[in-house]
Amino acid sequence: MGGMLEELRSRVERCRAVAAESELPVEIGSPVALPAAPAEAPTAAVAVFRLFEWVEGPLFRFDCPDELRSAEAWRDLPDLDTLRPMPIVLGWEMWSWRSTVEGRLGVCGGEQIALDPVEGDVYYVDDWAWFQRNIEWEAVADVYHPIAPDAVTFFTEWVFGPRYPELVSLVLGPGLLEQRIGKGRHKGELSDAWLRLLQRAELVQDPLPVIPEDPVPLVSGDRDRPD
8 A cells, every 4th residue: 555655645645735736625624643544444544634624526525424523432432234344435526416516505515435444445336325225236237336456546546647538537527527617717628627637747648548338347355346
């Protein structure tokens, strides 16, 4: 994890500098010590949020989960008899109608990016109600999407790296990637300020690469899960 973590640290600092120079509407929170992080928590996830407490762009927000801040919150994780343990929410999309409505109610709205508290891998489910009602992997193959083997890999490649367009396409659809600002001094620029940040930091190609139809491979340790 050491080499990848240092790469993430470098990318975070590069994006901080670009954000400060460009005044793009994005946020990268300050580092947080997490002195009470539970010993049982995935070490990669704890390491990530020691680099920043949150990051936010127009489409996604990732915030240090309570479960990584204290042993008490970790113990409060529900013990459910489902295909996977009750996940820790790493972040959520902020674009959809659901996100807008639930956000007004003061809760985290939108589709969530999940962290397995036992295995430490990151995944996305686009129909949680269906996923939690089933006990066979074959029944949920179309809604379960493994993304990365750990949080450091996820943030390095999918948030601060070249696979960010794939994350947008997976959760929100590919159409948002090409949306442009319609008027004002930034007319014609991409509407996703986080994508513009990554391009200016030379972490994502400009123009955007072609997104494959099935961009998400299975992560290691998922041999018993659907292909």
